[in-house]
Structures are given as C-alpha cells and as structure tokens.
Amino acid sequence: MKVTAIICEYNPFHNGHAHMIDEVRGRGETVIAAIMSGSWVQRGEPAIIEKYARARMAIAGGCDLVLELPAPWSMSGAQFFARAGVHIADCIGADALAFGSESGETSPLLETAERLAAPEFSAAMKNSREAHPEWSAAKLRERVYAELYGETPHFSGSNDILALEYLRAIRDLGASLEPVAIRRVGGAYRSAELSEICSATAIRSAIFSGTAQLSPYMPEAAADIFAPYIAAGRYHHLSMLDTAAAVTLSRDSSELSGIMELSGGMEHRLCASARHYDTIAEIIAASRDSRYSDSRLRRAIVSAMLGFKMSDADALPRFTNVLAANEKGREALAKNRGNERIAILAKPKLAAKLTGAAIDQYAANRRAERLYELTRVKFS
Known part of the structure; x- marks a missing residue:
C-alpha cells in the first residue's frame, strides 16, 4: 500500500491538521505516516505536552503511524528540520511527502x-x-x-518557505518522494487569533493565558486526549528554564563556540545580555537584531544548555522512535523490519541494540528529554 509522509509538530493537533489529513485521504488509499517533532520544536520551545500524548492525538485525528523527529533536528532551522524529516520519510519507504502550503500548488x-x-x-x-x-x-x-x-x-508564507526546504532536501538526498502540496486553510502560522481553524500558536497562547476552550479548535477525539493535560497543569513552557539559561550563558562566550545556531557573534550578544537580565524572554529582547529571529535565539539558548553542536544537526538521523500506530501503521512498520538505513525503535529497550552514530544520537535525544521534563509548569 502507498505510504504518504507528513513532517509535522502537532503542537497541538488541531482542525487545520485534520483538514490536511482529509485532503491526503481524498487523493487515494494510503497509509499516513507522521514524522513528528519529539519534545522540542522549531521555535526553540518545549512542545506543549509530551510527545506520546501528541502522537495519540494524531492517530485520533487520522494518522496511521507516528515516528519521532528527534532533537536536535526537531529544534533546528528549516533546512536541517526538513532534511532530517525527508531522510526519515525516505528511509521508511514512503512514496509521497505531503506538506502544507499557502499556495497549494506543487x-x-x-x-x-x-x-x-x-x-x-x-x-x-x-x-x-x-x-x-x-x-x-x-x-x-x-x-x-x-x-x-x-x-x-x-x-x-511560513508553510511555503518550509515547503521549499522539503523540495531542496528531496533533491539533495535523492529521495524517492513525490511532493504533494496541500493548501493551508485557516489562521496563519503565527496568528494568535482563535477561529474554527486556527493556528497552533493561537491555541497555545489561549492556554497560557487561561482562556482556552478546546472543543471548537480541534477534533473531539484529540481534545479528549489533550484536555486532561491542560486541566492538570501538565503542560510545558520555556520560562521554567530561566535560571538554567542564565547559568549557561554566564560562561565566557568563547566556551559556546560551535554550538548549534550560534554564529556571527551571537554568542557574545547572548552572554552580554545574560549579565543584565534574568529571564529568557528578557535576554532575547536585549539580544535580537535584524539578523536573528526570536526563534533562532531560543534555539541557540536551548542548544547551549544541551551542548548541541552544528555538526550534530548537519548529520542525518540514524534512529527514530515509534510514538503511536494503529493497525495500518503497524502493518507498514512490519514491512520495515530489519531496515538497514535507519533504526526504528518500537520500544525504548531496543535502544540497547543501536550501533555507530545512532548510539550518540539517541543519547543526545534522551538528554533533551530530561531537560524537557524541567519545563513542566506543574509537577504535582
């Protein structure tokens, strides 16, 4: 059966994502394999809830299989994010790559x-x-x-910009993936306005401000998974790492040489700002200029805390974790048994069998997981 991959964050899964999946289904019978960011996302922030719950939301919303796009790629710039996702999609034998697009024309x-x-x-x-x-x-x-x-x-458009990186990665890697552009509907990626089909940014903003009513903005089955996390305060926010970031940036800037996303003297600006400000938001506000987006500054700060180097992002992922699957997804996984291009870990204990670069990559992702746990808003 045909397999269509979608590289995504689902942070959280909402009506716009469900619409895209419906559009893919409407193009013919296919297994939909989501390659989803794990605990950290492209904005340099922790995902709002843990990855396994987000994966279950994706299955409830129409995906058949959810594989992890691990750190550092999940929290890297568009080029490395796209390249890693395309690599995983190609390794699992996907036939097509569907992606959101403002234009909707491939x-x-x-x-x-x-x-x-x-x-x-x-x-x-x-x-x-x-x-x-x-x-x-x-x-x-x-x-x-x-x-x-x-x-x-x-x-x-942020979707078209990322789409160009997917196409670049398909070409550069020689991936056997048919690109399929799906027109994005609803609110823009960074829009904070709530509507029936709004952005994940809008939903997160409403949650952090305490005004969210989830049911209008995401499929009912996904909301049923998501709501208990929010009600219990089991969601995550970068501000919980303010002290850790200040300590990390208190080092001499020369010690941050080679850290992912740090270039052009950015390390000097961040370390200088950290001497005067106590929170990540304040440090970013004091460090930004025309060359560096806030997302890039956040990615740089978190990368410094984790010790991620540019060479880490430049490599290709040699493993992925299975986060969720239904029967069709499990059938697709069975066809990948013994995959020599990438280790597909159906259970964490299988990590003991990793070899070569995959060992260090898995350890780096686990390190990111431990830092992620410190970003939980409530621990009760």
Missing part, C-alpha cells in the same frame, strides 16, 4: 526550488552576503531572488 514551488539551487543564485547570494552582512538570511534570499527573477513568490 509545480510553482518546484520551479522556485530549482532556481534557488542554480549556480547563478548561489553566486549572487555570496556577493550580496558580503555587501550586506547585516541582513538576515531570509531577507538576503528574498532580495537576491527578486533581483534575478523579478518576483518573490513563496517567501512570505
């Missing part, structure tokens, strides 16, 4: 991705970077693209 995205890979674009990027070192990577790419091709499609 062909124009493919054309843009090909242009971004052209030698002339790389050369122009190098020249512009030297001329404008103060520009962020996103601004640089958009300006160069407009100069070369007279347009800037797919650079304003």
